[in-house]
Amino acid sequence: MNNFNTIKPTIILIFGATGDLAKRKLFPAFYNLYLDGRMPEKFEIIALGRAENSDDQFRSYVSDNLNTFSRNKIVSQEKFLQFASHITYLKNDIDEDESYLVLQKYLDSRDSTFGERANRLFYLSIAPSFIATISKNINKLGLAANPEQDRIIIEKPFGYNKSSAIQLNELLSQTFKEEQIYRIDHYLGKETVQNILAFRFGNSMFEPLWNRTYIDSVQITVAEEVGVEDRGGFYEDAGALKDMIQNHLMQILTMVAMEAPTSLQSDEIRNRKADVLKAIRRITPEEVAHYTVRGQYDHGAIKGKPVPGYIQEKGVAKNSTTETFVAMKFYLDNWRWQGVPFYVRTGKRMQEKQSSIVIQFRPVPHSTFSFGKEGMMPNRLIINIQPAMDIRLQFMTKKPGLSLSLKPAEMVFDYFSCSNQTPEAYETLLLDAILGDPTLFMRSDQVEEAWDVVTTIQEAWENDKSLNLHKYEAGSWGPEAADALLARQGHAWISNTYNEIKEEADGNYF
Template identity: 45%
Template sequence: MKQTTTNTAAITIFGAKGDLTRRKLIPALYNLFIGNHLPAICTIICVDFMTVDENEFKNDLLLGVNEFSRSGKADPPTWSAFANKIQYIQGDFLNEETFINLKAKLDVFDVKNKQRSTRMFYFAVSPKFIEVIAEGLYTHQIANQLTKDRIVVEKPFGTDLQSAQKLNRYLRKRFEEKQIYRIDHYLGKETVQNILAFRFANYVFEPLWNRNYIDHVQINVCEQVSVGKRGGYYDGSGALRDMIQNHLLQLLCVIAMDSPPKYEAEAIRNAKVNVLKQVRIYKESQVFTNVVRAQYKEGSINNIPQHAYRKEEHVAKNSTTETYVAARLFIDNERWKNVPFYLRTGKCMPKQTSMIVLQFKDSPNRIFKDDIVPNRLVISIQPDLEISLLFESKVPGLHMKLKPVEMDFTYNQSYTEAIPEAYEALLLDVLNGDATLFMRADQVETAWKVVMPIVDAWKKNPSKQLLYYKAGTSGPKAADDLLKPFADQWFVV
């Protein structure tokens, strides 16, 4: 992992008592700390409206590290050194006194260290507080240095195109674009980052990465979990907004982008935006022939009963919100003309998997009668970090008989280095001012333009072609039918 290039850093987390902070952010920062990736001079200021004793707060964070950190339970002396960097501010985001107190702590930190620190402000909060916090930082001139101060905004970034554009305008009136880091943790995953290296550093693959050789592409992000306690949020969002608009479209960009002129943030982000601009926009009638939506009903996962989505907490009894989406998209450019990209995501699926599959066209020289399985490149993001190539091989023996075999690259077998969590890489990039793995304003808005015709068609026809699947199954048959004639089934079950 790269080292931080800043001397001193002040990291502020808004929403410090939330699940994201406890499960992801603090464990990530702790791992950066024990790996000597954080600046030696560093403070972590945690802000939340809840009144809590600071020692109790730190003990709760320690329990989170012990439970969720990839490095296991924290070493007591090391944790003590890390915890000494943490401060807690009780404050309401709607009260300007909160920002006055925050500014005072940041100024004291800078005076003590005789230099202006790099400041990161992480918005681990409900979307309704983004503008409120941004206004507080702006009004009190807390994040007013272009080269030193950065804000990190979690998804969802807007609920539709109009709200995303509005939020972008709001933030850019108060901060420069280069200060705004719109985070999608999928882009920080090691296997996703490796796709660029795999494509552009290995000439054996890149010449084949186009419509002349690739038959179709499947991008699967399947979740075994239900909506759980997120029903209040999820019922107003659904799988299309929650997963397709950001995670899966970002994976599509990485797979489909042309080679940037150099490995540099803006060049890579330009290449990704160009892909999104070329995704075919559907008319209303085309939505229902190219997109399948469904909702899970009562079933079981690993023999554990699972009730229907409509019986989840805070979900409307007649909800038409989708928990499953399968979509067929096309990229109308020279590289990908008429190659279908199949995107699928769902909750209460049989397995937790994230996988990208590129299936190659049949060989033009099919001289063997049992040459029936096309070459297939599989990039597994989770649970296994690996890349495998399926190809035909002769079975040992006296007769010419073919059998498909796999050539595998796995991280665990190839490397001894520990694999960092996505948030570790992303937080360090923010501290270093590297926006390569973060979404630019135009990228967010263009992604919304891709999905808005689907959003609008479903809103206009709330029950039309809303299908159902049992929890613990792989989705409705219509999703398999969507693949034809290119494939009979999804490669992830």
């Protein structure tokens, strides 16, 4: 276990501290780490924003948000005040040189107070268009001049295509060394995603089966009930391909498909992930319509409540062809996975919120039972990421009774049965950043390879904005074309939904 009291004094600078991400995720994460005794003994959070605020006003604002968004509410006012005493608010105008001079003087004064040069963690919770300005000013004043002590966290989207991602990497490299740059993808901080490594490489019974000989197909689903809400303007420029497939789903895919690392060193694990991205067979422009399905939600109902279609949302053009749903099929050209289809899908306004991985094993080659192979259910390993957090192994077993007939059954490892206080993803990732562990963060080559995977798809859709665009009813599992994508190879989407899981727990399933 890390001894957090031995960590050097740490100053965390949050650009955009009054924004939505900071109030919903960042301050709750730091608060929970503090309650768990996982913050350095000496630390300070400098909240940077354009608005006029005193320290007390901003601390009160943080208090209100913790009671709304934190997994641990404020039970002890004394504990909160201890935490809040580490928060300082500084008015900061990203475009003004004077703001950075003020910041430099303040950092120097804090180093004097600490009695040594503190570690500095710069968190850019701002629009991507401001990254260049902040980076250049940090460089000009030498605010992050120590590669061993200073780090910067960049939120997605990291670029909007491959060329812009390369340009952003080059820009950041003028100020920071690669080991200082922490490109964050909160999905990699989720407990069940991290457990994929432990599950695969900590158990001898599964890894020998984790290849083309025994696995028939892999599915990765990230479905959301919500629509674009008040982010229509942002989503018009993003779409599901850039917002979800290029980062979240690609990173989950690398965890599932990577080769065994020789150690848990960060570069070793990230090398293996990069290998997966390089092995993904690139889809040619002529193949885009065959391997991909894009959709856009129409009006419908979620849990019985009517909801509007995408083009009725605020900030969305009435003739918009932006996709809110994507399904596609990938192949990996390497020895382990040759010929195994990887199906990924993501969508908004889906029937239920669900993030899951389904590993479907090949059917038995011959059935000795009277009903033949038709009555057999495939063996599956299902890793539920959210809202359920569990790992499920589905297999066939004998029905109780005198006849020799089979029925499906499950073995389940449920995270909630072990702990109902699982750390949030941002807690894990921010702690790693404080400790200087980049394992769960993306490296520049990973980002560029992930963009390369989707480049031809992105270009084909931009050149023909109506290509393969299907409407689907809000509250459904997406367009029928997504089902047809799998049906061509005799597969179907596995929606082991949260409601079904709850029914099974009550004894009504299987």
